[in-house]
Amino acid sequence: MRIRYWLFFALAGMxxxxxxxxxxxxTGPHASAQPIGGATYTGTHSGGGTIQFQVSxxxxxxxxxxxxxxxxxxxxxxWPPIVTIPIVDDAFSATVIGTTITGSFPSPGSAQGTFxxxxxxxxxxxxxxxxxxxxTATTSVTPTATPSPxxxPTATPTPTPTATPTATPTATPTATATPTTTPIPADLVAxxxxxxxxxxSQDIEDALAGIGQDVxxxxxxxxxxYDKWFPxxxxxxxxxTLSPYEPLFLLLTSSAxxxxxxxxxxxxxxxxxxxxxxxxxxxxxxDVESATEGIGGQFAVLYVLATNQxxxxxxxxxxxxSDPMQLGRFASVLTLVTEAGGSQWAFxx
Numbered sequence: 001m002r003i004r005y006w007l008f009f010a011l012a013g014m015x016x017x018x019x020x021x022x023x024x025x026x027t028g029p030h031a032s033a034q035p036i037g038g039a040t041y042t043g044t045h046s047g048g049g050t051i052q053f054q055v056s057x058x059x060x061x062x063x064x065x066x067x068x069x070x071x072x073x074x075x076x077x078x079w080p081p082i083v084t085i086p087i088v089d090d091a092f093s094a095t096v097i098g099t100t101i102t103g104s105f106p107s108p109g110s111a112q113g114t115f116x117x118x119x120x121x122x123x124x125x126x127x128x129x130x131x132x133x134x135x136t137a138t139t140s141v142t143p144t145a146t147p148s149p150x151x152x153p154t155a156t157p158t159p160t161p162t163a164t165p166t167a168t169p170t171a172t173p174t175a176t177a178t179p180t181t182t183p184i185p186a187d188l189v190a191x192x193x194x195x196x197x198x199x200x201s202q203d204i205e206d207a208l209a210g211i212g213q214d215v216x217x218x219x220x221x222x223x224x225x226y227d228k229w230f231p232x233x234x235x236x237x238x239x240x241t242l243s244p245y246e247p248l249f250l251l252l253t254s255s256a257x258x259x260x261x262x263x264x265x266x267x268x269x270x271x272x273x274x275x276x277x278x279x280x281x282x283x284x285x286x287d288v289e290s291a292t293e294g295i296g297g298q299f300a301v302l303y304v305l306a307t308n309q310x311x312x313x314x315x316x317x318x319x320x321x322s323d324p325m326q327l328g329r330f331a332s333v334l335t336l337v338t339e340a341g342g343s344q345w346a347f348x349x
Contacts, residue, residue: 043137051065062085063084077130083311101114108142188214227239248332271344274342276336282347288326
């Protein structure tokens with residue numbers, strides 16, 4: 001039996017999960033006494049594999065949910081930790097193109113649910129369907145009671161001494177050195193990475209030469225679906241070349257450094273289609289709200305993949321459900337555009 005990663009379903013599932021998140025927002029927050037915020041739950045499922053996930057610190061989401069050894073028509077599949085599922089009334093559920101996951105927290109420190117994987121055929125890779133699996137998981141973390149705050153004594157201010165002015169020496173002008181272009185490092189982690197390719201247009205194997213030994217798969221989101229590349233499998237690969245400032249999903253076996261020399265001038269604007277877009281943000285570092293002002297009202301949600309394999313999210317005008325984050329230059333983001341006919345994202349300096 002082979003073990004395979006199914007990125008397509010995880011990424012496509014984010015559309016379903018994002019919609020579920022928005023529905024949860026419309027109904028308002030639900031208090032939950034059972035899930036333990038910040039805890040990692042681990043356990044097993046009836047197919048003989050394992051399940052693991054984390055509950056977000058505010059107990060509103062299940063994150064980084066992973067299943068191993070999912071039996072699917074004679075194969076053992078892995079569900080990758082790339083979706084976020086909202087918790088409502090001590091339970092969670094999501095449907096991802098036929099694949100379903102449900103869960104509840106019957107008591108503090110325990111969880112249980114079901115999982116059924118449906119993999120549509122992606123020629124030449126055949127599809128498959130797993131039986132409905134049951135799973136249980138526990139955590140060793142116990143809820144922590146919130147201590148009553150103790151009033152802090154008021155400190156007595158200490159007078160600030162007055163500094164004695166000293167003469168300012170006259171600076172000697174120095175020659176300005178000619179700036180040199182420094183490669184921009186990308187620190188990749190074991191697992192999934194959403195990263196911008198900055199180099200020149202070239203064959204994908206040449207572009208990945210520095211990290212090729214660690215790469216298991218490359219995916220590139222297009223309006224019509226995903227292009228993909230697997231090392232040593234030209235019969236399954238649809239990517240042959242990479243272009244400057246393309247965002248990629250890389251699956252690595254281990255962490256690696258990928259310093260890249262930017263090729264030419266970064267784009268000042270990128271077109272967006274209605275639906276999901278993978279974007280290489282080429283503006284100056286800004287908080288996410290400022291960086292997306294130019295497309296305000298035209299998108300529903302924006303995600304950034306963190307190094308811990310979880311997703312940070314930004315929902316416009318909803319700070320209560322958004323993660324505080326900065327967009328660095330050449331950060332890769334995933335955004336759901338709602339504007340009919342798409343839009344354009346201009347990167348202001």
